[in-house]
Amino acid sequence: MLVFSDVRKSYRNLEVLKGLTLSVPRGSLFGLMGQNGAGKTTLLRIAAGLLALDSGELLVGGIDVRRDPARAKRLIGFVPDGFGAYDNMSVAEYMSFFASCFGLYGRSARLRTEDLLQRVGLSARQDSLVTELSKGMQQRLSLARALIHDPELLVLDEPTNGLDPGSRFSLRELLGELSESGKTILLSSHVLSELSEICTDIAVLDKGRVRATGEVQEILRQIANSNPLRVAVLNGEKTALRMFRTNPCVRAVMQEGKQFHLEFIGSPEDEASLLQQLIDAEVPVKSFVREPGTLESFFLNMTVGREERIIVHDEDESDM
């Protein structure tokens, strides 16, 4: 649905997107991760047709945005990070204003507005001033506004930012429903657990480039296969240490008395095989736990330099 190829964008001397290549599949609910200043908003604003790219190519639904920006824009609804100033407008007037921007007037604009306000749970607030709405309600109104022309692609910049847990939950449900109804959704978020819960695909943006991208389930599976193992034994720690050091899946061992922290790259079968070896050697295992995979650990691995991460190797051979 969206294909960025070698896209570059600078603000004066600051190059923010440095040859960015990314593909957002049609029908996906795509999450964009990245540290502050990574270039997420810049990327989303380019996707929404609000910023021009300096070089490279962007196709929206197969349309080259540089050749036919107006046609590309009709395919997109954009929800920015922040609501803007609409002090003297009621909810109904706000919707009617944006409907007119897309050539919808009279009865068709009214029916579309009613349908969208119902979908976002704001039917009862049509006559309220938009400034009287809570932040969560404003965010839902902004979403309804972005859907006024029934776009195929919805782009949202930090949509859950500043929302309380209840509003976050209802917005996530709404995005899930829209995704199921066939919309392609591209959103950024700092709440990584949220992305793993709702997104089908993610990309990690770092210093203006895509460092990793793929289906969330596949990424979580890979994370799970590279997570540490924590093992505690009642005794037999020397035998256990010898086994850990000779196991091909164990990259580093940290020992504290009868407890071990293993950097382990392996499948659940590899884990089971190591446990079986300990049992066969009659080492009494007290606990054997693989830490769960999270998007946070993946994100940190991608964006924090290796030199900043501490990996402790147990070099001491004296207890063998």
Ligand SMILES: Nc1ncnc2c1ncn2[C@@H]1O[C@H](COP(=O)(O)OP(=O)(O)OP(=O)(O)O)[C@@H](O)[C@H]1O
């Ligand atoms: N209009 C602008 N003029 C000059 N520099 C800008 C402009 N907009 C953004 N920048 C700079 O570009 C870089 C990327 O900004 P951008 O807002 O795209 O990042 P982001 O990943 O969305 O960050 P955040 O998570 O903090 O919102 C930052 O260094 C920012 O200061």
